[in-house]
Amino acid sequence: MPRNTQPNPYAHLNLSDWWYPQDLSQEGNDQYVTLNESQVAQFRHDGFLVVEGLWSPELIQKASDEARRLHPSKEVAKKTHSLSAMPWTQNGEKAPEESLNHMSVYPRALAAAAQLMETETINIRLSQSHVIAKHGLSSHAGGVLQIEGDQDIHVDYGNNTLLVPPRTTAPEAVVCLCYYSNVEESGGSTHFAKASAGELTTYEPETFNPPNFVIGTNNGSAAISSGPRSIAKVNQRYTDEKPVYYKPGTCILYRLDAWHRGTPAALNTTRYTHHHVWRHREAEWINWQSLAPRLAEMPGRYLESLSVVQRTVLGFAAPGDRYWTAETIDSVGQRYPGMNMGPYREAMNTSAS
Numbered sequence: 001m002p003r004n005t006q007p008n009p010y011a012h013l014n015l016s017d018w019w020y021p022q023d024l025s026q027e028g029n030d031q032y033v034t035l036n037e038s039q040v041a042q043f044r045h046d047g048f049l050v051v052e053g054l055w056s057p058e059l060i061q062k063a064s065d066e067a068r069r070l071h072p073s074k075e076v077a078k079k080t081h082s083l084s085a086m087p088w089t090q091n092g093e094k095a096p097e098e099s100l101n102h103m104s105v106y107p108r109a110l111a112a113a114a115q116l117m118e119t120e121t122i123n124i125r126l127s128q129s130h131v132i133a134k135h136g137l138s139s140h141a142g143g144v145l146q147i148e149g150d151q152d153i154h155v156d157y158g159n160n161t162l163l164v165p166p167r168t169t170a171p172e173a174v175v176c177l178c179y180y181s182n183v184e185e186s187g188g189s190t191h192f193a194k195a196s197a198g199e200l201t202t203y204e205p206e207t208f209n210p211p212n213f214v215i216g217t218n219n220g221s222a223a224i225s226s227g228p229r230s231i232a233k234v235n236q237r238y239t240d241e242k243p244v245y246y247k248p249g250t251c252i253l254y255r256l257d258a259w260h261r262g263t264p265a266a267l268n269t270t271r272y273t274h275h276h277v278w279r280h281r282e283a284e285w286i287n288w289q290s291l292a293p294r295l296a297e298m299p300g301r302y303l304e305s306l307s308v309v310q311r312t313v314l315g316f317a318a319p320g321d322r323y324w325t326a327e328t329i330d331s332v333g334q335r336y337p338g339m340n341m342g343p344y345r346e347a348m349n350t351s352a353s
Helices: 037-046 059-071 090-099 099-103 109-116 232-242 293-294 299-305 308-313 327-335 342-352
Strands: 049-052 081-085 124-135 136-140 144-147 173-177 191-193 251-254 258-260 272-281
Touching: 037 109, 037 124, 059 099, 059 124, 059 272, 099 272, 109 124, 109 173, 109 251, 109 272, 191 232, 327 342
Parallel strands: none
Antiparallel strands: 049 251, 081 124, 124 272, 136 144, 173 251, 173 272, 191 258
């Protein structure tokens, strides 16, 4: 798939070149949704699931209108993109009635997230909810017209959690990107590539996928030709990726370790999206709107140098927490090579004896 820096990047695509949404709408039912076995398996093994009908059309329309009032296109055009986080209170005492606030707690959306996490709805917590308005601005590189905003393919767990997503158990979090625009007008589709067979459901040290990776950095499995971050594997994902064909209400449910990337909005056009993360109530270390994103930008030696108690205060899972398994201890040890994993391993062994 060519990079999306040129105007009209989708003009040459065929029907088979897109990820199309599966319809989950159930007329008259705004409380429950049940994903079928195939949809759950796709999410677990590929890393993502594209759907529509998870919210009512009326709520989508109201939320879309509010997103545009919150981020007028003329204002967004001055700075490429604009972001705002929940709760939205621009109408003062009317704030609780804002539809954007209700998007994040809509019963059908919560039910789908809980099903994918293999738990009850009462056990999930909102970790992230923010609206992004992205505008297509041009630049000239070497005399060629390009549009700004093209991302490298990546995974999201690096700045959402200080730990590593487990693979051999149900995911601790579900991400949901919901569109308030139309791809034919706004461009900027998110591109997704399926995970390799077994990549997200089995654990071997050589398959560890390090966060915050840059091509050319030999950390983790990047130095292994068969590893998920090898140059050959990354380049293959650019060949395999497809854009999501979206309209208002289309959303992608995906794992924090799913392969994806953002692309530029159409030239002189604003694309509106709503980003959610729901996590398991016990996974307190997953929280994009707290310390995790800022701590993730620091050198790993900071967390490595802290005591177990100090790390726990900052959101690390404490020794003995259900998060710790042989798999997660090994993978977190790879993320932080200088960290003493002994206390976590000892507590796990003690609780198992």
